[in-house]
Amino acid sequence: LVGKALSAELIREIEKLLIQADVGVKTAIELRKDIQAGWERSEITTGTDAWEFLKSQLIAYFPDEDRQIHFAESGPTVILVAGINGAGKTTSIAKITKSLRDEGKTVLLAACDTFRAAAVEQLEIWSDRLGVEVVKGKQGGDPAAVAFDAADAAVARGVDCLVIDTAGRLHTQEHLMRQLTKIKNVVGKKIPGAPHETILVIDATTGQNGINQAKIFTQASDVSGIFLSKLDGSARGGIVIAIREELNLPVKFIGVGETPDDVQPFDPPSFVEAMFVE
Amino acid sequence: MLGNLSEKFEGVMRKLSGQATISEGNVRESMDEVREALLEADVHYEVAEAFCETVLTEALGESVLKSVEPGQQMIKIVHDELVKLLGGEEAMDDEGRPIEREPIMYVQPGPTIIMMSGLQGSGKTTTCGKLAGYMKKRGKNVMLAACDLQRPAAVTQLEVLANQVEQEVEGSGKVMFHGEPEKCAEYGQAVGVAVQVANRALESAKLQGADVLILDTAGRLHVNDELMGELRQVSNAVNPHQIYLVIDAMTGQDAVNSAKAFHAQLELDGVVLTKFDSDTRGGAALTVKKIVGEPIKFIGVGEKLDALEEFHASRIASRILGM
Ligand SMILES: Nc1nc2c(ncn2[C@@H]2O[C@H](COP(=O)(O)OP(=O)(O)OP(=O)(O)O)[C@@H](O)[C@H]2O)c(=O)[nH]1
Ligand SMILES: Nc1nc2c(ncn2[C@@H]2O[C@H](COP(=O)(O)OP(=O)(O)OP(=O)(O)O)[C@@H](O)[C@H]2O)c(=O)[nH]1
Ligand SMILES: [K+]
Ligand SMILES: [Mg+2]
Ligand SMILES: [Mg+2]
Numbered sequence: 270l271v272g273k274a275l276s277a278e279l280i281r282e283i284e285k286l287l288i289q290a291d292v293g294v295k296t297a298i299e300l301r302k303d304i305q306a307g308w309e310r311s312e313i314t315t316g317t318d319a320w321e322f323l324k325s326q327l328i329a330y331f332p333d334e335d336r337q338i339h340f341a342e343s344g345p346t347v348i349l350v351a352g353i354n355g356a357g358k359t360t361s362i363a364k365i366t367k368s369l370r371d372e373g374k375t376v377l378l379a380a381c382d383t384f385r386a387a388a389v390e391q392l393e394i395w396s397d398r399l400g401v402e403v404v405k406g407k408q409g410g411d412p413a414a415v416a417f418d419a420a421d422a423a424v425a426r427g428v429d430c431l432v433i434d435t436a437g438r439l440h441t442q443e444h445l446m447r448q449l450t451k452i453k454n455v456v457g458k459k460i461p462g463a464p465h466e467t468i469l470v471i472d473a474t475t476g477q478n479g480i481n482q483a484k485i486f487t488q489a490s491d492v493s494g495i496f497l498s499k500l501d502g503s504a505r506g507g508i509v510i511a512i513r514e515e516l517n518l519p520v521k522f523i524g525v526g527e528t529p530d531d532v533q534p535f536d537p538p539s540f541v542e543a544m545f546v547e
Numbered sequence: 548m549l550g551n552l553s554e555k556f557e558g559v560m561r562k563l564s565g566q567a568t569i570s571e572g573n574v575r576e577s578m579d580e581v582r583e584a585l586l587e588a589d590v591h592y593e594v595a596e597a598f599c600e601t602v603l604t605e606a607l608g609e610s611v612l613k614s615v616e617p618g619q620q621m622i623k624i625v626h627d628e629l630v631k632l633l634g635g636e637e638a639m640d641d642e643g644r645p646i647e648r649e650p651i652m653y654v655q656p657g658p659t660i661i662m663m664s665g666l667q668g669s670g671k672t673t674t675c676g677k678l679a680g681y682m683k684k685r686g687k688n689v690m691l692a693a694c695d696l697q698r699p700a701a702v703t704q705l706e707v708l709a710n711q712v713e714q715e716v717e718g719s720g721k722v723m724f725h726g727e728p729e730k731c732a733e734y735g736q737a738v739g740v741a742v743q744v745a746n747r748a749l750e751s752a753k754l755q756g757a758d759v760l761i762l763d764t765a766g767r768l769h770v771n772d773e774l775m776g777e778l779r780q781v782s783n784a785v786n787p788h789q790i791y792l793v794i795d796a797m798t799g800q801d802a803v804n805s806a807k808a809f810h811a812q813l814e815l816d817g818v819v820l821t822k823f824d825s826d827t828r829g830g831a832a833l834t835v836k837k838i839v840g841e842p843i844k845f846i847g848v849g850e851k852l853d854a855l856e857e858f859h860a861s862r863i864a865s866r867i868l869g870m
Pocket of ligand 2: 439698701
């Protein structure tokens with residue numbers, strides 16, 4: 270791209286790169302048209318111009334101010350974590366917990382995945398390694414009841430943060446989406462303003478279906494931000510751009526490995542650069 | 548939100564219907580719609596391009612241009628070509644019913660060794676449980692072996708599933724479990740241990756007369772050389788008869804890279820596509836089939852142990868096209 274004169278062919282090449290990064294046909298075509306228009310007005314004349322333009326457009330999607338965690342003014346801050354099966358929720362919770370602890374905050378975990386085999390045990394192992402406590406319920410029990418107990422315990426123990434793990438669910442499973450709404454409402458009744466953050470975990474390998482995931486999870490639980498997991502592979506995670514375009518959801522963290530240290534705040538410039546690395 | 552190919556074609560053909568003849572240019576134009584539909588379904592960019600070229604040649608040869616319903620004719624060509632790419636239509640008997648083909652080849656004497664592989668969270672462990680159920684129903688004795696020593700509680704997860712299958716699934720087969728939880732370690736500390744566990748699992752499977760041994764393995768990134776090497780070592784140690792790649796059907800354009808790398812390291816024998824119960828169009832299936840060349844054996848359609856189906860090319864083709 271860099272160093273070449275802009276041509277119709279090069280513009281098509283840019284569209285191809287965008288699609289291969291999973292931003293989706295619609296978003297890719299829109300961005301391509303913007304470049305095309307700039308070219309026709311002679312504002313964009315080289316590959317370098319196009320690349321700089323594209324970079325600035327993409328970075329502008331993600332302003333600084335909405336990348337922070339919103340903490341409660343008083344009492345426990347509740348962070349609800351949701352997403353489809355295997356996206357990386359439980360591991361991402363270990364990462365969030367570690368970084369909260371590193372900031373000196375006390376954390377309590379809620380094991381609301383009462384469905385999947387050994388889901389509670391998985392969270393317990395992380396809690397042991399991180400030195401935090403977990404509130405859990407019965408296997409197969411009502412996850413909202415666990416959330417309620419956990420909210421109770423968070424207030425009673427005066428912890429700074431309560432992080433809630435939930436079972437993986439597909440956005441197409443209406444009863445499970447209603448269950449998520451119930452979990453959210455239950456903690457809201459116990460702790461005013463809770464959950465203060467609802468984090469949707471999206472696997473960076475996700476294709477166009479990610480847009481529907483974001484849409485329906487937002488309807489069910491007012492998603493406030495995205496944790497983009499598994500960005501340490503070769504997938505570019507461009508779906509978060511399409512999600513931003515359609516739903517205006519910010520990305521707050523990225524996951525880059527399987528240990529609690531493998532988390533970074535979302536940094537738009539390096540994310541965008543990495544989207545186009547050969 | 549996602550456009551539907553039939554609708555798109557109707558639109559194109561309506562535009563064309565005012566004209567006396569349909570030209571090659573018109574057909575080319577409608578191929579852009581096909582391309583877009585494929586990309587929206589997560590078919591890989593280059594696979595989509597190549598596919599459109601093939602269809603175009605076919606369409607012009609099949610004299611779509613002279614056909615009474617060119618739109619319908621085009622849809623049929625696209626659909627049939629997709630089915631071909633996905634592994635072909637199943638064989639039918641004289642009454643037009645699909646002939647049952649056993650998707651798994653069992654060796655005599657056993658145990659038939661099956662190894663699962665794939666990216667993190669794709670559904671390997673769950674699929675091990677589902678396969679055990681599938682085989683138990685068919686009278687096979689199955690041993691599940693926990694060769695993921697890394698992910699917290701992975702061994703317990705497989706053990707719980709093994710017990711669940713043994714208790715809940717009807718069938719004369721027996722489901723056994725081999726796990727060595729004391730060998731688990733934190734990330735990076737257990738690399739290579741899986742090889743020893745797999746060896747001992749094979750011994751135990753032989754001793755206990757298992758017909759099938761299914762090895763669960765840790766999720767790993769195709770770009771992680773150390774862990775990909777471990778998987779190759781496990782494979783060299785026990786010589787699986789079948790190695791499956793488990794792929795999340797919601798995967799986007801990167802499916803091509805991971806499938807290529809796993810296939811290069813392991814020479815895969817088949818693919819299991821999971822989470823097909825979502826609303827994904829599942830275009831990654833097409834990409835993966837093209838890369839791996841081996842059949843898609845099963846699709847996962849839920850979290851429960853019986854949510855495993857044999858693969859049908861034509862159903863998936865229609866779904867990719869949004870029909
Ligand atoms: N490489 C890599 N692996 C990750 C990352 N985040 C999670 N994983 C792995 O992905 C797999 C699934 O992670 P989990 O945290 O269990 O996912 P989950 O969403 O809680 O899964 P369910 O509860 O079953 O729906 C595990 O093997 C994790 O180690 C990441 O950022 N990078
Ligand atoms: N809806 C649905 N969920 C599935 C399907 N297959 C697996 N899952 C779920 O996906 C999540 C991940 O499944 P696992 O079997 O733990 O995946 P894995 O590949 O073993 O994960 P790692 O060992 O961490 O790499 C779990 O929540 C499963 O219940 C499926 O076909 N449909
Ligand atoms: K996934
Ligand atoms: Mg989990
Ligand atoms: Mg597993």
